Amino acid sequence: MNRILPLLALASVALGPAALAQEEAATSPWSASEHAKLRLIAGPTTASGKQRVGVEIVMSPGYKTYWRSPGQFGVPPSFDWTGSTNIGGLDVRWPVPERFQDSAGYSIGYVGEVVIPISVQPVDPSRPVMVVLKLDYAVCEKICIPAQGEASLWLEPGVTTVTSARLESFEARVPLPAKPGPHKEKAAIVDAGLDDTVVDPGLKLVLQPPPEGRIEDIFVEGPGMWSFGKSRLTPQPDGTVLAQIRIDERPKSAAGPIPLIFTIRGTPKPVETRLELDIPAGKP
Template structure:
């Protein structure tokens, strides 16, 4: 009798332990924090995709008032530099940047993230049936009034085929990754319906006509080019027909750049950010 009573008394504790174990099994794996001055970073994992890719996020949290940079940092700043060379069973990596914001530095504007960011990474294993070890060394910069270099190291062991974990933190930033959109009109996404070099203004630059969807909004647009291309802050002018004209100054260009030039335009706005890749026929620069 006493033994039956003891087992019944223990039942709530056993059920609680099982529940906690099940909850832990569904939580995303994380690495320990790697702390630098005014910032820290770690790796967080999400569920494996149906195609067998591992989902990972590089989470950076900064002190209040500090920011870090996007892949194209603007007029000033240093983009993060990723070193994955210590990783095991990795055949390919795709860094997927959340849409950034523009902020003012002491000498101009820069582009990046304020306070915190999770940069999603898609990892393709060499052998999807075997575990993956993700090892990262990251050089980056954090800035308040001045910029200081930061370093971080993190590693994460990922079992194959884990689809039951959840990572709301990673997923919230994955939702901020711009959606690829081809040039031309799209009903539900902001689109670039015209793009050209405008040399009729005092500062030659790019002139784009953007078409947001109904109830949509264009907040900013960031331009990137190969090599030494550098662009200024965009000037947005809403038009009576609902389009938005964006003028983007060319700050710097390679001297030999001419002919079709591949450019990337990232549009920050509503209902979702988009990214459009296109080629513009750029004439040779005047001597």
């Protein structure tokens, strides 16, 4: 046995550089900006052949960046994939954000760090994929600072990429799709309409928390220049939660069935529901 141990140690040393190279191949170098830096990280290919990539952003303590819908104030990230090769499609999968208060009001995004998962569909799965990203975003403490980052990642077909715990952690925070109506294991929107109990126009939703879970917040998105206020959540005697949400801004003359996206933040899993609400034209 004593002779085997040195051989195992030598084998570990011999495999070390290869393992390190594999680990390095799964990440791009950091691209630093003021109070933030970003890089690309990769995970194993999915069963359907899509490449799993993440945009990792790490900020200075106390800084935050914004979600795709930044709330009352803020700037959503702008992705530029020009220069990428062998890519037939990209799906940006946003982790559930949180609401925070800044100097002017409420905004929506991420504090400290985030990994935004990306699903990449190769045109030809037998050929390498080159992911090239230029990202314009903002990081904010008391004031917002524009930030830019550039990163690239070369992904060989058929090569087992090192599993990234960081990427998997944020993939688990991507909201699950949920149709309107009751669900046994997920939070749900069981009723939705206009709130006729307030002077300002708004939405009124009845939410069903999941078993052994809770609802913490709900974010609303509409097409174009729709903007919604902070949700007011009121638990009801029957176990549901009443959500009242003010419409802060809307496109001129927008009326009729309006497609909206509702993202529910809570435990054990966030959910995303898409539905249309019949909203009459606003006051001139």
